[in-house]
Amino acid sequence: DTAVSQTPKYLVTQMGNDKSIKCEQNLGHDTMYWYKQDSKKFLKIMFSYNNKELIINETVPNRFSPKSPDKAHLNLHINSLELGDSAVYFCASSQDRPWTSGRRETDTQYFGPGTRLTVL
Amino acid sequence: AQKITQTQPGMFVQEKEAVTLDCTYDTSDPSYGLFWYKQPSSGEMIFLIYQGSYDQQNATEGRYSLNFQKARKSANLVISASQLGDSAMYFCAMREGFPVTSGSARQLTFGSGTQLTVLP
Numbered sequence: 001d002t003a004v005s006q007t008p009k010y011l012v013t014q015m016g017n018d019k020s021i022k023c024e025q026n027l028g029h030d031t032m033y034w035y036k037q038d039s040k041k042f043l044k045i046m047f048s049y050n051n052k053e054l055i056i057n058e059t060v061p062n063r064f065s066p067k068s069p070d071k072a073h074l075n076l077h078i079n080s081l082e083l084g085d086s087a088v089y090f091c092a093s094s095q096d097r098p099w100t101s102g103r104r105e106t107d108t109q110y111f112g113p114g115t116r117l118t119v120l
Numbered sequence: 121a122q123k124i125t126q127t128q129p130g131m132f133v134q135e136k137e138a139v140t141l142d143c144t145y146d147t148s149d150p151s152y153g154l155f156w157y158k159q160p161s162s163g164e165m166i167f168l169i170y171q172g173s174y175d176q177q178n179a180t181e182g183r184y185s186l187n188f189q190k191a192r193k194s195a196n197l198v199i200s201a202s203q204l205g206d207s208a209m210y211f212c213a214m215r216e217g218f219p220v221t222s223g224s225a226r227q228l229t230f231g232s233g234t235q236l237t238v239l240p
Binding site (some may be wrong): 007025033035040041042043044045056058088090092103104107108109110111112113116 | 131153155157159163164165167170172209211213215226227228229230232233
């Protein structure tokens with residue numbers, strides 16, 4: 001069974017469109033993340049949700065809006081897509097319980113397969 | 121200053137030999153975790169190994185071991201008995217600090233990666 005899943009795997013769309021990427025984890029984790037990997041393979045955090053609450057919101061255009069309907073899901077909606085949004089987007093999750101931090105089991109983030117977004 | 125530095129953009133190793141991938145980090149936080157991830161050409165991010173800042177022993181996971189030198193702030197990955205399937209991009213990453221509330225989460229900060237090629 002897939003631990004962290006994302007749909008779609010590939011997304012090709014025109015500039016100006018609105019699109020969503022879905023993420024689900026069946027690990028029972030408390031925290032979920034969105035990362036962006038650019039064309040040079042550099043990975044950077046975009047958002048983090050803990051128990052459906054937004055915790056981290058890095059400097060990301062407000063065209064990007066995460067939505068967490070429940071602990072197991074974190075979706076990414078992107079409005080008015082631009083050429084520069086082309087990248088691979090990874091969802092990840094971790095157990096991240098504060099009273100047990102500093103352990104492999106709680107700190108490790110597990111990644112989904114990624115969604116390759118191409119904006120034409 | 122960069123928090124995670126991987127100075128080897130590309131490395132080559134002969135099959136069955138050992139290889140060391142370098143990673144140095146920068147943090148003033150006494151509590152942190154260090155990770156290595158593998159990204160094969162198929163694109164997924166695969167967790168390999170974790171080292172907590174308070175761990176007394178170097179982490180090992182099968183053919184992977186982490187050479188943790190705290191005073192030097194280095195966390196090099198050693199792959200023993202390289203296999204053709206080890207050819208991939210390898211990322212070093214760090215998480216800093218213990219969460220102080222249940223509503224906090226800590227993102228991973230990644231290095232720029234090392235592309236490892238295993239030669240037959």
